[in-house]
Amino acid sequence: MKPKNNHGIKRIIRATGFSLNGLTLAYRNEAAFRQELVLMAIALPLVLWLDVTYVERILLILGLFIVLIVELLNSAIEAVVDRVGEEIHPLSGQAKDIASAAVMLSLILCATIWCLILAPRLFNFF
DSSP, rough: OOOTTTOOOHHHHHHHHHHHHHHHHHHOOOHHHHHHHHHHHHHHHHHHSSOOOHHHHHHHHHHHHHHHHHHHHHHHHHHHHHHOSSSOHHHHHHHHHHHHHHHHHHHHHHHHHHHHHHHHHHHHHH
């Protein structure tokens, strides 16, 4: 049930709390999210250190965040499907597989962005 006085700054504070709780739950319960967070913890300082344009820097960072965002959505879909029931149903498997495919595509997108931006620099370096 929604609180009746859930508007203005109170709503923003409550929504922020829910979001932080979601990040905490994902970190505690989702190994893939933790692995991608480690990847981001390594890659983000690298992005800030690299000699790239501002647009390239933004694209590199966006690729990293997209992976985390899609992983969170995948985890939410899996939680809802698991909550509905434990019996095996084709639509449950389909929902989980499609969400997993979204994660895979986000990883491919991130890798593509990184390769397209960094490959020319690596070739020039060697």
